[in-house]
Amino acid sequence: MTHCHDVLGIGFGPANLALAIALEEEGHDLDAHFLEARPGPSWQSAMMLDGSDIQNHPVRDLVSLRNPRSRYSFINFLFETGRLLEHLNVPMEFPLRKEYAQYVTWAAGHFGRLVDYGAHVTGVAVDRQAEGGPVYTVTTSAGDTHRARALVVGTGRSPFIPAPFDAVDSPRVFHLTRYLPALRELGVAGEGHSTPRAVTVIGGSQSAVELTLDLARRFPRARVTTLARSLTLRLKDTSPFSEEGYFPGFTDYYYRAPRDRKDAIDSYLRLTNYSSADGDVLQELYRLIYEQRLDGDQRVFVSGSRQVRSLEVRDDGVLLDVEELNTGETEEHEADFVVLATGFRDLGPAAHQERVPALLRDVADEFVFDNHGYLTVEQDYEVRPLDADTPALFLNGLCESTHGIGDAGSFSLLSLRAKVIAEGLRKSLP
Numbered sequence: 411m412t413h414c415h416d417v418l419g420i421g422f423g424p425a426n427l428a429l430a431i432a433l434e435e436e437g438h439d440l441d442a443h444f445l446e447a448r449p450g451p452s453w454q455s456a457m458m459l460d461g462s463d464i465q466n467h468p469v470r471d472l473v474s475l476r477n478p479r480s481r482y483s484f485i486n487f488l489f490e491t492g493r494l495l496e497h498l499n500v501p502m503e504f505p506l507r508k509e510y511a512q513y514v515t516w517a518a519g520h521f522g523r524l525v526d527y528g529a530h531v532t533g534v535a536v537d538r539q540a541e542g543g544p545v546y547t548v549t550t551s552a553g554d555t556h557r558a559r560a561l562v563v564g565t566g567r568s569p570f571i572p573a574p575f576d577a578v579d580s581p582r583v584f585h586l587t588r589y590l591p592a593l594r595e596l597g598v599a600g601e602g603h604s605t606p607r608a609v610t611v612i613g614g615s616q617s618a619v620e621l622t623l624d625l626a627r628r629f630p631r632a633r634v635t636t637l638a639r640s641l642t643l644r645l646k647d648t649s650p651f652s653e654e655g656y657f658p659g660f661t662d663y664y665y666r667a668p669r670d671r672k673d674a675i676d677s678y679l680r681l682t683n684y685s686s687a688d689g690d691v692l693q694e695l696y697r698l699i700y701e702q703r704l705d706g707d708q709r710v711f712v713s714g715s716r717q718v719r720s721l722e723v724r725d726d727g728v729l730l731d732v733e734e735l736n737t738g739e740t741e742e743h744e745a746d747f748v749v750l751a752t753g754f755r756d757l758g759p760a761a762h763q764e765r766v767p768a769l770l771r772d773v774a775d776e777f778v779f780d781n782h783g784y785l786t787v788e789q790d791y792e793v794r795p796l797d798a799d800t801p802a803l804f805l806n807g808l809c810e811s812t813h814g815i816g817d818a819g820s821f822s823l824l825s826l827r828a829k830v831i832a833e834g835l836r837k838s839l840p
């Protein structure tokens with residue numbers, strides 16, 4: 411019989427890594443194990459773009475809000491790798507994403523004994539016949555089975571692929587979470603690479619702007635077009651008052667609000683994280699386009715109020731049929747490939763959301779949904795079961811629809827959330 415862990419964590423990204431650290435530092439003596447699909451520790455490796463910086467204050471790292479004395483802080487990483495002083499001297503407001511990824515990898519390296527890498531979980535079930543009471547059984551694509559008395563799902567959100575792209579299966583159309591590997595597969599990155607003639611980015615987010623800049627740098631002779639549904643590219647809401655949406659007190663306040671007020675809060679805070687970009691990248695992009703126009707050689711274009719109505723994938727590229735939303739006029743765009751910066755799916759009943767994380771579809775009926783169709787998640791991130799004897803299931807980093815913008819998959823609050831989940835696990839595992 412397979413060993414039964416106290417806790418199995420699915421995914422070992424920043425959220426479950428922060429949990430592993432909290433379990434160690436807060437003295438919870440639980441047998442926790444993690445399954446991670448990637449071959450080794452990494453963070454957003456498909457979007458490791460030259461020059462990109464992080465979107466969170468670096469001190470809002472894996473640990474510091476919970477335990478500023480932790481050895482797993484970003485500052486201690488810089489200290490232990492001999493870069494602290496040099497780093498503080500870099501003329502940048504926020505650290506490079508590359509450096510933060512190194513930090514995450516460094517921290518994860520301390521917990522290798524707790525993680526199976528290359529373990530892609532494909533199934534989750536409740537075994538009610540197990541000796542000693544119901545437990546979870548988790549299966550991987552390699553056919554391995556793992557058992558645990560509690561589960562923490564920290565898989566990150568699923569990419570959102572809107573129509574008409576959702577009906578297309580082609581290496582020429584891909585979500586940003588596959589950006590760098592997809593370029594290599596298309597033969598436009600890596601040794602002896604070819605150069606595309608035209609590329610299209612779909613979206614108006616921070617990632618869309620970063621991708622546009624990256625493509626313009628990589629392929630200076632290519633035509634790079636960004637199509638956004640919004641009127642044009644917008645500045646992020648960085649008001650320090652709005653930023654209080656990323657305070658733990660705000661999470662509690664949001665949690666208690668009824669659904670219609672949650673919706674109102676969401677639409678107000680949306681621009682702090684979605685459909686908007688930081689001033690530095692917007693300014694860089696605007697300057698680039700202006701200079702190209704000045705040189706009479708514009709190759710980068712931003713077109714707002716555009717909706718792709720249909721697309722045709724051909725042998726040598728993609729043909730997009732695009733509507734200008736305010737005039738109703740249509741235009742055709744040809745591209746060698748299309749990058750979708752179209753965001754992620756949150757939990758919920760709407761078409762752009764998902765009812766439960768994809769991995770939990772087979773056990774969804776074990777849990778309570780509210781009158782609006784949202785999964786009922788307790789304040790400590792445990793999903794409310796229908797039967798009291800269902801083993802505990804926690805969601806780590808997937809609860810924006812119940813806990814608000816601070817839970818939008820970012821670093822902002824994950825160290826504090828890890829403490830709450832660690833305490834919840836302790837309570838549910840007597």
Ligand SMILES: Cc1cc2nc3c(=O)[nH]c(=O)nc-3n(C[C@H](O)[C@H](O)[C@H](O)COP(=O)(O)OP(=O)(O)OC[C@H]3O[C@@H](n4cnc5c(N)ncnc54)[C@H](O)[C@@H]3O)c2cc1C
Pocket residue numbers: 420421422423424425426445446447448453454457463464465466529530531532564565566567617769806807818819820821822
């Ligand atoms: C390009 C990009 C840049 C970002 N930059 C920032 C930033 O600067 N600051 C910020 O605060 N947030 C940023 N974010 C938000 C991001 O969600 C968080 O930084 C962070 O990655 C969230 O951690 P997580 O562990 O919840 O999810 P993830 O980082 O997505 O980690 C989830 C892990 O689960 C694994 N996994 C998924 N499914 C399975 C499965 N079935 N079986 C086994 N393992 C599985 C994945 O391989 C992955 O390693 C960025 C997001 C993107 C896409």
